Amino acid sequence: MTLTEEQRQIRDTVRRFVEREVMPYEPVLIRREIEGGGASPGLTDGERRDLQEKGRAIGFWGIDLPAAYGGADLDPVTLAIIHEELGRTIVDFDFGGSVLPALFSCNEAQKERYLLPTINGERISSIAITEPGSGSDAMGMRTTAIRDGDSWVINGEKCWITRGDTADYAILFARTPQEGPRGGITCFLVDRAAGYTSAPIALMGSRDKVGSIHFADVRVPLDAVLGEVNKGFEHAMPFIYRNRGFILSAKNLGAMARMIEMAIDWARQRTVFGKKLAERENIAFAIAECEIELRAAKLLVHSAAARAAAGADYRHEACATKVFVARAANAVADRALQIHGALGYAKESVIERWYRDLRVERIYDGSDEINLASLARNLFKGHAKAGDALV
Numbered sequence: 290m291t292l293t294e295e296q297r298q299i300r301d302t303v304r305r306f307v308e309r310e311v312m313p314y315e316p317v318l319i320r321r322e323i324e325g326g327g328a329s330p331g332l333t334d335g336e337r338r339d340l341q342e343k344g345r346a347i348g349f350w351g352i353d354l355p356a357a358y359g360g361a362d363l364d365p366v367t368l369a370i371i372h373e374e375l376g377r378t379i380v381d382f383d384f385g386g387s388v389l390p391a392l393f394s395c396n397e398a399q400k401e402r403y404l405l406p407t408i409n410g411e412r413i414s415s416i417a418i419t420e421p422g423s424g425s426d427a428m429g430m431r432t433t434a435i436r437d438g439d440s441w442v443i444n445g446e447k448c449w450i451t452r453g454d455t456a457d458y459a460i461l462f463a464r465t466p467q468e469g470p471r472g473g474i475t476c477f478l479v480d481r482a483a484g485y486t487s488a489p490i491a492l493m494g495s496r497d498k499v500g501s502i503h504f505a506d507v508r509v510p511l512d513a514v515l516g517e518v519n520k521g522f523e524h525a526m527p528f529i530y531r532n533r534g535f536i537l538s539a540k541n542l543g544a545m546a547r548m549i550e551m552a553i554d555w556a557r558q559r560t561v562f563g564k565k566l567a568e569r570e571n572i573a574f575a576i577a578e579c580e581i582e583l584r585a586a587k588l589l590v591h592s593a594a595a596r597a598a599a600g601a602d603y604r605h606e607a608c609a610t611k612v613f614v615a616r617a618a619n620a621v622a623d624r625a626l627q628i629h630g631a632l633g634y635a636k637e638s639v640i641e642r643w644y645r646d647l648r649v650e651r652i653y654d655g656s657d658e659i660n661l662a663s664l665a666r667n668l669f670k671g672h673a674k675a676g677d678a679l680v
């Protein structure tokens with residue numbers, strides 16, 4: 290795993306940007322959470338836009354956007370490197386000009402109404418799959434869209450939807466039982482103005498903002514379908530595998546690296562019973578364990594990214610990466626907190642924040658159990674060979 294000169298420069302530039310522009314928001318967000326009595330607002334839209342404009346000024350905009358839309362269309366390995374750097378802060382920041390990949394299936398009219406304004410940051414989207422009765426078992430969803438004259442009529446409930454309570458529109462997955470002999474799941478673009486209602490859901494972590502969305506006889510035009518009727522899930526999976534393999538998992542590498550650095554600094558400074566923590570073997574070994582996990586995690590992310598960059602099927606790799614990295618990041622947060630003692634447990638500490646924020650990594654975009662089930666299925670069915678990694 291050798292970085293090219295260009296990748297090295299990109300890494301260094303993003304690291305400087307994160308340190309100079311993004312990390313200064315850490316104490317601001319921590320204060321905001323403490324003073325908000327547990328409310329966890331994260332960056333305001335204005336702060337996020339401001340940071341994105343600063344990122345844009347140094348060339349970081351649309352990093353994964355196809356060149357046809359003015360984006361940089363960077364390869365998965367370079368994206369992983371950038372996300373690792375963005376992950377070094379608790380601030381919930383991403384460069385602007387990126388959209389959920391499902392939107393590239395928009396037809397020409399939908400592009401004008403959804404894709405382009407979303408790229409430009411003028412409209413905010415959510416992706417709504419999960420329901421109170423179906424999470425991992427997404428195919429069990431019960432929200433329906435029924436054709437009635439020149440409309441679809443949507444009824445149902447979605448929950449845990451990122452930006453669900455604030456987005457301008459939802460990329461909605463609904464059952465279309467009357468379409469064809471067996472029906473299926475179809476993807477729709479549904480404006481908030483069409484009449485759905487939403488409510489925020491408070492979480493343990495403070496990075497993600499989720500909401501529930503309620504559809505009661507919400508009418509959308511027939512051309513609100515994204516892609517083809519009954520083929521909705523084709524739009525969801527590429528996004529999920531990217532996250533598992535080299536986007537979210539890469540961000541967790543950055544969090545792990547920074548927490549290990551903080552644990553080393555603290556172990557060097559703090560004296561207990563006349564000796565530095567760093568001189569205590571149990572503390573030193575805990576840091577060494579973190580180092581092994583970070584190195585292994587990094588190889589997995591880069592292996593998934595390299596396979597994706599080569600145009601190969603990386604889904605098996607992505608599942609393995611997601612489980613290992615999410616567990617390792619949580620283990621590192623736990624050890625880093627322990628090494629800091631009460632200081633790590635204080636709200637003022639970024640480690641306290643990561644300790645809460647990272648827990649969800651084992652739940653969303655495919656929980657540990659769902660990824661383990663996929664891995665086992667691939668091995669038993671012969672879709673993947675044991676240990677057949679690219680690097």
Ligand SMILES: Cc1cc2nc3c(=O)[nH]c(=O)nc-3n(C[C@H](O)[C@H](O)[C@H](O)COP(=O)(O)OP(=O)(O)OC[C@H]3O[C@@H](n4cnc5c(N)ncnc54)[C@H](O)[C@@H]3O)c2cc1C
Nearest residue numbers: 416417418419424425426449450451497653654656658659
């Ligand atoms: C912060 C956050 C953001 C989210 N954002 C979105 C979003 O933008 N859009 C969206 O649609 N959804 C979103 N989700 C929902 C997320 O995708 C679901 O939480 C996830 O799919 C798990 O579903 P569930 O929570 O209903 O758990 P369940 O599916 O009910 O699972 C409960 C437990 O059982 C385990 N389990 C499930 N099936 C099996 C099995 N076959 N064998 C063994 N164990 C099993 C699971 O791993 C889990 O541990 C988000 C969730 C969170 C927390």
